[in-house]
Amino acid sequence: MSKPRYTIAVTGLNAIDSPGPGMAVIRGLRDAESFDVRIIGLSYENLEPGIYMHDLVDKTYQVPYPSEGQEVLLNRLEYIHRQEQLDFLYPNFDAELFNFIKLEGVLAQKGIRMVLPTVDQFEARHKINLYKYGKEHGILVPRAEMVFSPADIARVIGSFEFPVVVKGKYYDTGIAYNLQQAQQHFHKISAKWGLPILIQAFVHGTEVNVCAIGDGKGTTLGAVPMRKLYITDKGKAWAGITLDDENLLEITQRVIGATHWRGPLELEFMKTTEDAYYLLEINPRFPAWCYLTVGAGQNQIESLVNLAMGKEVQPFDSYEVGKLFIRYSEDMIVNISEFEQISTTGEL
Amino acid sequence: MAMRIKKNIALSESGFIFHPSTGDSYSVNPIGLEILNLMKAGQSSEEIKAHMLEHYRVDGDSFEKDFYDFQVMLRTYKLVEDHE
Numbered sequence: 001m002s003k004p005r006y007t008i009a010v011t012g013l014n015a016i017d018s019p020g021p022g023m024a025v026i027r028g029l030r031d032a033e034s035f036d037v038r039i040i041g042l043s044y045e046n047l048e049p050g051i052y053m054h055d056l057v058d059k060t061y062q063v064p065y066p067s068e069g070q071e072v073l074l075n076r077l078e079y080i081h082r083q084e085q086l087d088f089l090y091p092n093f094d095a096e097l098f099n100f101i102k103l104e105g106v107l108a109q110k111g112i113r114m115v116l117p118t119v120d121q122f123e124a125r126h127k128i129n130l131y132k133y134g135k136e137h138g139i140l141v142p143r144a145e146m147v148f149s150p151a152d153i154a155r156v157i158g159s160f161e162f163p164v165v166v167k168g169k170y171y172d173t174g175i176a177y178n179l180q181q182a183q184q185h186f187h188k189i190s191a192k193w194g195l196p197i198l199i200q201a202f203v204h205g206t207e208v209n210v211c212a213i214g215d216g217k218g219t220t221l222g223a224v225p226m227r228k229l230y231i232t233d234k235g236k237a238w239a240g241i242t243l244d245d246e247n248l249l250e251i252t253q254r255v256i257g258a259t260h261w262r263g264p265l266e267l268e269f270m271k272t273t274e275d276a277y278y279l280l281e282i283n284p285r286f287p288a289w290c291y292l293t294v295g296a297g298q299n300q301i302e303s304l305v306n307l308a309m310g311k312e313v314q315p316f317d318s319y320e321v322g323k324l325f326i327r328y329s330e331d332m333i334v335n336i337s338e339f340e341q342i343s344t345t346g347e348l
Numbered sequence: 349m350a351m352r353i354k355k356n357i358a359l360s361e362s363g364f365i366f367h368p369s370t371g372d373s374y375s376v377n378p379i380g381l382e383i384l385n386l387m388k389a390g391q392s393s394e395e396i397k398a399h400m401l402e403h404y405r406v407d408g409d410s411f412e413k414d415f416y417d418f419q420v421m422l423r424t425y426k427l428v429e430d431h432e
């Protein structure tokens with residue numbers, strides 16, 4: 001029987017030192033056994049490496065920044081859809097997700113499917129709400145408070161012990177060992193990602209993460225726990241290994257079961273020496289290391305496309321423990337004509 | 349009380365040890381591997397000591413000291429568990 005061929009648009013082509021998940025998602029789609037794909041890259045900047053990786057991305061279109069709003073995005077997607085007849089779209093950035101969630105119904109009517117959390121799910125798991133979220137679902141979460149102005153930092157920090165973690169709304173984290181360092185992190189992160197900034201209690205331990213998918217009805221369709229083995233100065237995993245950890249899987253199932261999470265998510269935990277698991281973040285998308293799930297035997301990326309296409313998707317019940325990913329970087333040689341084309345026409 | 353290697357710990361013939369719950373890996377030399385295999389086979393500390401004294405030129409006190417250090421290391425890395 002011949003396989004269907006889907007045209008799938010993917011964002012997050014920035015395979016840089018703090019990489020977007022797009023290229024890993026695309027590799028998962030290319031590895032899919034149940035369908036073939038034509039990949040349409042959606043880029044924000046002209047130097048996102050994925051634009052020029054023609055063995056993985058068939059064609060790329062620039063899309064407007066999230067700050068330009070849903071209408072501008074919809075206009076651009078309608079244009080791309082007229083050219084490419086998209087079947088599915090994988091948004092991969094936290095900052096763009098809200099717009100895509102809002103457009104989900106409109107795009108579905110046009111035949112562009114997505115598997116995303118609802119607005120409520122998206123908001124509830126937000127860093128600024130996570131402490132409350134943990135309390136509601138019986139999950140340990142380090143205490144956190146929001147700071148809206150520099151004048152508030154000293155007051156808020158007074159109720160914490162040093163060190164504290166200073167976090168941006170979407171990205172960036174710093175550890176502060178005194179008030180001055182906290183203020184520095186506040187200014188640096190808020191200049192880039194806006195307010196509020198989050199002050200969170202620091203938990204000592206080993207960071208472990210889970211990449212998982214939920215079907216929107218409470219079932220965990222797949223989950224793979226991973227520990228970072230090599231971490232860059234930006235805190236990103238450069239190498240990692242799959243773990244055999246029943247506790248992590250149980251907490252993941254509890255989160256997805258309680259919230260009826262729909263789509264991909266990454267759970268970030270700190271495991272203490274007493275084997276307590278503190279949930280640090282829930283990222284509402286695939287992580288950049290999600291290709292490890294494919295390597296470990298769970299092509300979660302393929303599963304979600306099939307779910308959206310109305311096919312029956314069985315939950316994965318196992319994965320290979322001790323499977324590693326090791327990231328690498330490579331210099332591509334690119335002709336100026338390609339750079340010129342994406343810069344002037346917004347397509348390549 | 350005997351010390352046993354945890355069931356889920358993977359120990360290869362090359363002396364590579366993988367702890368699947370933490371993702372940590374370690375390597376031991378051939379003597380360490382021999383001791384770990386004896387532990388895995390369920391031998392007590394006394395039986396392991398007797399085996400090593402019989403097969404290697406080492407006095408009992410020196411072996412006990414090194415074996416104790418080795419056991420402390422195994423406990424620290426949570427590779428073993430005690431059982432009656």
